[in-house]
Amino acid sequence: MNEAIKDLLYRMADDELIIGHRNSEWTGLGPILEEDIAFSSIAQDQIGHAVANYTLLNEHFGEPVPDVIAFSRNEKEFRCSQFVELPIGDYAFSLMRHFLFDHAESLRYARLSDSSFAPLAALAKKIKGELKYHTLHADLWVKKLGMGTEESHARMQTALNEAFPYALGIFEPSKYEEELVAEKIAIGETALQTEWLDVISPLLQRANLTLPKLPIKERVYGGRQGYHTEYLQPLLDEMTEVYRLDPAATW
Amino acid sequence: MVNLSTPSAASNDRAVFDAPRNDSNHKAFSVLETVMDPEIPTLSVMDLGMITNVAVSDNTVSVRFLPTFVACPATSYIRNNIEEALHHAGFKSVQVDLETEMNWTSARISELGRKKLEAFGLGAPVAIDGVLDFAQIEHVACPHCGSTNTELRSMFGSTLCRSIHYCNDCKQGFERFKPL
Ligand SMILES: [Zn+2]
Numbered sequence: 001m002n003e004a005i006k007d008l009l010y011r012m013a014d015d016e017l018i019i020g021h022r023n024s025e026w027t028g029l030g031p032i033l034e035e036d037i038a039f040s041s042i043a044q045d046q047i048g049h050a051v052a053n054y055t056l057l058n059e060h061f062g063e064p065v066p067d068v069i070a071f072s073r074n075e076k077e078f079r080c081s082q083f084v085e086l087p088i089g090d091y092a093f094s095l096m097r098h099f100l101f102d103h104a105e106s107l108r109y110a111r112l113s114d115s116s117f118a119p120l121a122a123l124a125k126k127i128k129g130e131l132k133y134h135t136l137h138a139d140l141w142v143k144k145l146g147m148g149t150e151e152s153h154a155r156m157q158t159a160l161n162e163a164f165p166y167a168l169g170i171f172e173p174s175k176y177e178e179e180l181v182a183e184k185i186a187i188g189e190t191a192l193q194t195e196w197l198d199v200i201s202p203l204l205q206r207a208n209l210t211l212p213k214l215p216i217k218e219r220v221y222g223g224r225q226g227y228h229t230e231y232l233q234p235l236l237d238e239m240t241e242v243y244r245l246d247p248a249a250t251w
Numbered sequence: 252m253v254n255l256s257t258p259s260a261a262s263n264d265r266a267v268f269d270a271p272r273n274d275s276n277h278k279a280f281s282v283l284e285t286v287m288d289p290e291i292p293t294l295s296v297m298d299l300g301m302i303t304n305v306a307v308s309d310n311t312v313s314v315r316f317l318p319t320f321v322a323c324p325a326t327s328y329i330r331n332n333i334e335e336a337l338h339h340a341g342f343k344s345v346q347v348d349l350e351t352e353m354n355w356t357s358a359r360i361s362e363l364g365r366k367k368l369e370a371f372g373l374g375a376p377v378a379i380d381g382v383l384d385f386a387q388i389e390h391v392a393c394p395h396c397g398s399t400n401t402e403l404r405s406m407f408g409s410t411l412c413r414s415i416h417y418c419n420d421c422k423q424g425f426e427r428f429k430p431l
Contacts, residue, residue, distance in 0.1 A: 034405035034415065041407035048322020119351075126321055126354045129431050132383045137406045140385070 004176035005117055005185055006061050007079065011174065011224055012108070013053035014080035017070055018232070019101060020046030021239055025088050035091075035141075042098065042134055049127055056119055071243035075233045081223040083166035085232040089159070092145065092152075096159035099138035100167040100200065106131040107195050108186075116184040139203055146207025153208060160204070161212050168193070168219040276307045279314070282340045286332050289325050290410050291428075293367050296329060300359025303350045310343035317350040317359075320411045320431070357430045369394055373413065374427035383430060393418035394425055401425075 023043035030036030054066035063069055083101065088094045109131060112124035145152040171193035174180075181188040197211075204211055222228070272280055283302055288294045296302055296316075304315040314333060318326040330347055337345040357376035360368070365375035374394040379387055388406070390399050398420035405415040406429070413426040 034407075037409070037415075038405055038407040041411055044324070044411060045320070045322045048320075052321050122351055122354075123321075129354070129356070129383070130320060130322075133406045133429065136383070136385050 001179065001183060001185075002061060004174075004179045004183075005120070006057060006063070007174050007176050008180060008186060009053050009057050009061075009120070010079040011081075013050045013057070013069075014078050015084050015101075015170070016046045016053070016105075017050035018078070018080045018235065019084035019097070020044075020050060021235060022084065022086075022088055023094070023098070026094065031091050038137055039094070039098075042102075042137070045130060045134070052123055052127070056123065060119060067243065071240045075228055075236060076226045078226065078228065078232065078236075079224055080228075080232075081166070081169040081172065082220050082227075082229050083163070083169050083223070085223070085229045085235065086166060087231055089162075090155065092155035092159040093162065095138065095141055095145070096156065096163045097167075098134070099142045099203075100163055101170065102131060102134040102138055103200050103203075104167070104170050104192070104196050106135050107199065108192060111187045111192065111195075114184075115186060120185075142203065142209070143207045146204075146209045156207070157209055160209055164212050165214060165218050166220045168214070169221050169223055171196070172219075172221040172224045174224050276305045276312075278340065279305050279307050279312045279337060279342070282336050283314070283333065286329065286336050289328060290412070291368065291371055291373065293371050294364055296333065298361050298364030298367055300361060300364070301329070301355065303353065307342075310341070311346075312337055312342045312344070313346040313348065315350040316347050317353065317355045319355045323411055355431070357428065360428070368428055372425065374416075374425060376428045376430040379430045387430065388414060388427075391416060391427055393421060393423070394427070395423055396421040 020043045023039045023046065026036060026039035026043075028036065030039055050070070051066045054063075054069045057063035057069065058065050064072070083097065086093075086097070106128065109124040109128040113121055113128055115121040115124065142156065146156045147153070171189040173189045177188055177190075180186045181191075186192075201211060280297070283305070284295045284297045286296045288296070288299060299319065301317050301319065302314060303317050304313075306313050314337070316330055316333060318329075333347050334345050358378065360376065368375040372394055374391060377387055377391055389403050390401055391403075392399050393401050393416070396418060398418055400419045401416050402419065403414065404417050404424065407413075408415045408426045408429075412429055412431075414429050415424065415426055417424050
């Protein structure tokens with residue numbers, strides 16, 4: 001059971017750490033100042049949520065302290081989905097990733113607030129309220145740009161087409177799936193993906209965007225087993241640079 | 252003065268103040284009222300509802316501390332300040348534990364805290380019941396003129412706990428403490 005929960009926590013925390021790092025790259029680059037601040041704040045939340053999950057790993061499963069977990073593992077040991085590793089692209093892509101990812105997160109934490117693993121349930125209750133701001137923000141902008149000019153609509157649709165196969169990789173089941181569901185730790189990735197599609201579909205429709213019809217084999221899996229894109233290692237190098245210079249630096 | 256004996260609401264998350272003030276912990280409470288939030292320096296940890304229990308015996312004090320937003324960068328700073336302030340006030344042994352039995356929500360901000368927020372020029376959070384929706388934060392009252400002819404500019408302000416708004420009547424931008 002412990003291995004199953006550990007794997008779940010690593011998957012969640014690594015997703016949050018990496019996407020948080022990506023979103024922080026918008027600092028100073030956002031299309032308008034408010035969006036610059038929004039992406040920085042979202043990144044700050046995500047890195048905070050990663051640390052909270054690493055802290056559970058440290059306190060309940062004897063894993064190293066959060067800084068060591070975050071900065072001392074090699075690429076193969078990361079359990080993030082490939083979706084979060086992708087470069088920030090244009091604003092449309094980052095916004096679409098934020099929309100797809102944060103809706104998944106929001107549902108995940110809402111469900112985990114009933115987890116039989118009490119420390120995770122307590123954390124999930126805390127985080128799910130904060131994520132409401134992420135999804136409201138994403139919904140607002142997806143609608144604004146989806147319904148905006150011809151160009152903004154076309155860019156959003158392109159971003160959705162590119163992001164969607166990777167987004168499905170968020171729900172790549174792990175080998176512990178049945179155990180997690182049976183022990184009521186989590187509802188399982190398949191059930192979560194169904195709920196997610198139910199939530200995002202009408203929102204995308206409202207924004208005049210079309211969810212691509214995708215053959216199952218085009219889902220981008222692998223991240224949960226340690227297979228990553230060429231983009232993860234350079235990101236880790238950059239992220240750990242500060243840590244290697246000064247392991248005591250706070251972040 | 253903050254009323255510390257307000258009974259807890261039915262829901263655990265909505266508890267306002269949990270620890271009744273009595274002769275033995277009075278001094279510790281007074282100290283906690285001087286520990287300020289670094290981001291809103293007129294608000295104490297008591298005003299923000301970040302303290303859920305204070306127990307004192309002889310020279311020992313133990314405090315239960317409830318952080319606000321999970322990623323709030325000020326959390327460990329505030330926690331250190333609580334410890335320091337209590338040591339400084341003469342408590343020989345000080346223990347500050349994280350409250351994990353409940354969540355912080357903006358409903359925990361005291362009446363006095365809300366008044367201080369308004370005086371600081373930062374609108375107090377609107378009351379939300381359970382799930383936040385967009386309409387609740389779209390046209391909030393302007394802290395300068397009270398008008399609700401306002402619009403939300405961004406859900407993310409200069410700190411995690413603030414949103415940015417604009418008042419169409421007095422033509423000023425303002426920030427509000429976000430409901431959670
Ligand atoms: Zn006004």
